Amino acid sequence: MKTVIFDLDGTLADTSGDLLEAANHCFRDMGYGDVLEPGRDAGIALRGGRRMLAAGLERVGAFEEAKIDAYYPVLLEAYGAAISVHTVMYPGAIDAVEQLKTLGYGVGICTNKPEGLAEQLLTEIGVRNAFDALVGADTLPVRKPDPAPLIETARRLGGNPKMTLLVGDSDTDRNTAKAAGVPSVLVTFGPSGEDMAALEPEALLDDYAALPAVVQSLIGPS
CATH class of the missing domain: 1.10.150 (DNA polymerase; domain 1)
Structure with a gap:
C-alpha cells in the first residue's frame, strides 16, 4: 500500500x-x-x-x-x-483525506505533538476516525526530523515506507521526508506559508482540493 x-x-x-x-x-x-x-x-x-x-x-x-x-x-x-476551543480544521482537509482513502491510499498522522494530546484533540473535533494511524512526539524515543516516526506511521498503515509522502508546514517536515528519502508537500496557507517555497519541497499546496492529484503525480496511483 x-x-x-x-x-x-x-x-x-x-x-x-x-x-x-x-x-x-x-x-x-x-x-x-x-x-x-x-x-x-x-x-x-x-x-x-x-x-x-x-x-x-x-x-x-x-x-x-x-x-x-x-x-x-x-x-x-x-x-x-482547553485543547479544542479555538482550533479549526483547514478548509477541505478532511475531504482530501477521504478522497485519498477512496483512491486506495493509507492515511495517517505523524506529529511532534505528544501522542495523548493529539489523540484528545482529534477526538474532540470529531476527526480521529479519518486516520488509520497516529504517531506522536513521544510514541518513539525520537521525534521528527528523525525519519523513524514517519517510517513507523507508514508501517502501522501497512504501507511501504519508501512509497509514502509527507504533507507538512515546516522545515521539520521537509527534513523528515528528506531523511526518509520520500517526497514532501508543504502547505502555503499556514502562518509560515510564504516561507515554504524556499525549503524546495517536491510540491507546494495552496488548496487541499489539489492534493489527490499532487499525490498521484509524486508517488503514483495506489
Whole structure:
C-alpha cells in the first residue's frame, strides 16, 4: 500500500489559538500577563510549547532555561484542559483525506505533538476516525526530523515506507521526508506559508482540493 502521512499542527488544523492561550496561562502565572498575541504569534505557536515559552520570556526580557523547564508541564496541562476551543480544521482537509482513502491510499498522522494530546484533540473535533494511524512526539524515543516516526506511521498503515509522502508546514517536515528519502508537500496557507517555497519541497499546496492529484503525480496511483 502507498501512504500519505500528515503533520497535524499548521497542516491539517490551525491549533495556534489554543496553544497561545495555554502559553499565556503560564505567563499570567508568572506575572507578565498575556505576552503572546493570536494571529501575530501563530507561527511561534506551531513550533511547539517550549518555543512559545522561550519566545515569550525573551519578549519580556526574562529568558531562563530553568523557567521553561518548570512551566512546560504547566503549559501541557492548561492546553489539555482547553485543547479544542479555538482550533479549526483547514478548509477541505478532511475531504482530501477521504478522497485519498477512496483512491486506495493509507492515511495517517505523524506529529511532534505528544501522542495523548493529539489523540484528545482529534477526538474532540470529531476527526480521529479519518486516520488509520497516529504517531506522536513521544510514541518513539525520537521525534521528527528523525525519519523513524514517519517510517513507523507508514508501517502501522501497512504501507511501504519508501512509497509514502509527507504533507507538512515546516522545515521539520521537509527534513523528515528528506531523511526518509520520500517526497514532501508543504502547505502555503499556514502562518509560515510564504516561507515554504524556499525549503524546495517536491510540491507546494495552496488548496487541499489539489492534493489527490499532487499525490498521484509524486508517488503514483495506489
